[in-house]
Amino acid sequence: MPEFKPFRAQKRMKALMAGHFHGVDAASRDPQRRVAWCTSVGPAELLRSLGFEVYFPENHGAMLGATRKAQEYIPKANAAGYSPDICSYLTSDVGAYLAGETPLQQAYGLEGVPRPDVLVYNTNQCRDVKDWFAFYSREFGVPLVGVNSPVNVGEVTAEHVAGAVAQYRALLPALEAAAGQRFDIDRFREVLALSADTSRLWKACLWKARHRPTPLTFFDACILMGPAVVLRGTPDAVAFYEETLAELDERIAAGVAAVEGERLRIYWEGMPVWGKLRDLAGFLGELHAAAVVSTYCNSWVFDAFDQGGDPFEAMARAYLDLFIARSDDAKEEIMAGLLADFAVDGIVYHDAKTCPNNSNTRYGLPQRLKERTGVPYVIVYGDLNDLRCFSEEQAKTSIEAFIEQVPAGGAA
Amino acid sequence: MSARPLYLGLDLGSAWSKAVLLGPDGQVLARAARRTGMRFEDAAGALRDDVLDRAGATAADLASVVSTGYGRRNVPFADARRTEISCHARGAHHHFPRELDLVDIGGQDNKIVHVRRDGAVANFLMNRKCAAGTGAFVEEIAHRLDVPLEELEPLAEAATREITLSSFCTVFSATEVIKLIREGESPGNLCRGIFNSVIARVVEMGPLGGFIVMSGGVVAAFPVVARILAEKTGAEVAVAPHPQHLGAFGAALVAREGG
Structure with missing residues (x-):
């Protein structure tokens, strides 16, 4: 098994994440403060500007996957009427709630997940997030509000943006009522500026993988992305990625390779298999293949935050530009750009059984992209959280066979 | 190295395991197959002994062993491993x-x-x-x-x-x-x-x-x-000739070509 090289930043991140969860937990117990649950690519900036502490159930879903506790909880949600075919973040999370358990108990000493005052979704990723939050709205008796985004979008137009802006503005009365304070656009601008800084720095970190050998892999990035998801819009996230970026520069200067003897540069397309993250990192490392780029980790890079002007428009565009909400033609274009930018030798597509929206293998995209770029690919079948859908040996054989065939430094 | 270098390919499949032993010039000296059973290591060892017996050879004659199939990582005496995709392709290309x-x-x-x-x-x-x-x-x-x-x-x-x-x-x-x-x-x-x-x-x-x-x-x-x-x-x-053994044959060819 190859040597893992943990980042100093991970230690800092652990403290940051602990602070985040304790902060939300404390707010949920304080009658003067308010907690909003938000989808991971939802309007967190709006919520922070209204003084909410923000909690992200998808982050909790990923924790359930990474700790493999999902296996215990998914069947409970299945039995409660949530199909094994729908999002396994949803079924893991709802199952854990039904069991009255959470990894936050062991990791951070919390009694349970912090109770929300309002639930806010954006369907830019999928409809499942709305159904997921609806469960908790019924359970806690708190309002559910959100934005229904267009999906399968080619070019994001002014009309798309205007429609989303109208929906965000329409949320304000409900959010103000839940927050117990009035919306302040200057505060919103400040939070958005912090998100823009976070996004710019996170992107800079990911782009360090263009260096050969790369100082970080997709698997490292899956861990390091935590603050970009749950703390964007805060100074803590900005400081964290400034430090992480400096550490990556140090690694490059010192010639530290994330994968010893990096021979092949891989694009990981689709969700991580959370319960096998470390295992797959080691497996690819053993084969001297470095997963240098992914659409997943790039999903928290929001270039549009920086556009200036109306902050509602900037946020709306950022959350419409999202890869997952785009048409296959647009996705193909984005991926072709990343393949060239990161000098990719081959693509591993993860077709996640319960995440069709994040599985870009089902409408001929891999074949078209190979035709266009010449970059070979392999598809592995698995899931983000439900390991019942992951045949490990078959997946590893496919990846290993693929790596045996792909020549380094050029398409097959 | 033995004066009579032999090359062994082992294909440890999910149901059956197969072995092909090649001589110095690439000629097939022996083939064997058996149910994989509970332990890949045991199946691999038994197959190795089986083909060596059939060829009147000993383990000292083995110049190189390549394993393939689901159990490819469970052959402690293999010199190299390849996936069954590569080995089947190698065997098929040899014949066709x-x-x-x-x-x-x-x-x-x-x-x-x-x-x-x-x-x-x-x-x-x-x-x-x-x-x-x-x-x-x-x-x-x-x-x-x-x-x-x-x-x-x-x-x-x-x-x-x-x-x-x-x-x-x-x-x-x-x-x-x-x-x-x-x-x-x-x-x-x-x-x-x-x-x-x-x-x-x-x-x-x-x-x-x-x-x-x-x-x-x-x-x-x-x-x-x-x-x-x-x-x-x-x-x-x-x-393919001896279709069940094609992966093992390909693995043996890979062994002979230097693993």
Whole structure:
């Protein structure tokens, strides 16, 4: 098994994440403060500007996957009427709630997940997030509000943006009522500026993988992305990625390779298999293949935050530009750009059984992209959280066979 | 190195394990196969001893050992390992040095490997998670029909009607069989249906070219599947010599070429 090289930043991140969860937990117990649950690519900036502490159930879903506790909880949600075919973040999370358990108990000493005052979704990723939050709205008796985004979008137009802006503005009365304070656009601008800084720095970190050998892999990035998801819009996230970026520069200067003897540069397309993250990192490392780029980790890079002007428009565009909400033609274009930018030798597509929206293998995209770029690919079948859908040996054989065939430094 | 360098290929499959021993000039000295059982290490050791015995050789004569198949990481005495995709392609190219699509139907998975004229693998496909259409599927349905495996093909040859089991799932396919039995379908038609289903699952995996080579235990035991594949695709279909051993043969060739 190859040597893992943990980042100093991970230690800092652990403290940051602990602070985040304790902060939300404390707010949920304080009658003067308010907690909003938000989808991971939802309007967190709006919520922070209204003084909410923000909690992200998808982050909790990923924790359930990474700790493999999902296996215990998914069947409970299945039995409660949530199909094994729908999002396994949803079924893991709802199952854990039904069991009255959470990894936050062991990791951070919390009694349970912090109770929300309002639930806010954006369907830019999928409809499942709305159904997921609806469960908790019924359970806690708190309002559910959100934005229904267009999906399968080619070019994001002014009309798309205007429609989303109208929906965000329409949320304000409900959010103000839940927050117990009035919306302040200057505060919103400040939070958005912090998100823009976070996004710019996170992107800079990911782009360090263009260096050969790369100082970080997709698997490292899956861990390091935590603050970009749950703390964007805060100074803590900005400081964290400034430090992480400096550490990556140090690694490059010192010639530290994330994968010893990096021979092949891989694009990981689709969700991580959370319960096998470390295992797959080691497996690819053993084969001297470095997963240098992914659409997943790039999903928290929001270039549009920086556009200036109306902050509602900037946020709306950022959350419409999202890869997952785009048409296959647009996705193909984005991926072709990343393949060239990161000098990719081959693509591993993860077709996640319960995440069709994040599985870009089902409408001929891999074949078209190979035709266009010449970059070979392999598809592995698995899931983000439900390991019942992951045949490990078959997946590893496919990846290993693929790596045996792909020549380094050029398409097959 | 021994004065008589020998090369061993071991294919540790999900159901069966196979071994091929090559002599210094690449000639096949011995082949063996056995049920994989509970321990890959034991199957590998027993197969090695078996082929060495048959060739009148000893372990000291082995210049190189290459393992492949699901158990490829569990052969402590292997010098190198390769995936079964590479080894099957290598074996197929040895027998048929031309552009081809290899269709391997094994105990637990099906593979299509597109092999270029120069022997390189252009791409490959494997079945998804379900075993429908694999050797395990054939065994399961035969068990449900209470027909010994060796009687399946003669019965299928007597079929009077083409049926295909449509389910992607082996268990649901068995349910379909029960429905057909209830409707009075003849044993011959049912057996033919099993083989039709095997080929249907292969054909829907991906495009197949003009020349197809078949390998694996299913075509070794039931050559009728090669005829059905030719009928369904219109392609020229050949069966690799000793089809169940093609992966092990390819592994032995890789061993001889320096691992």
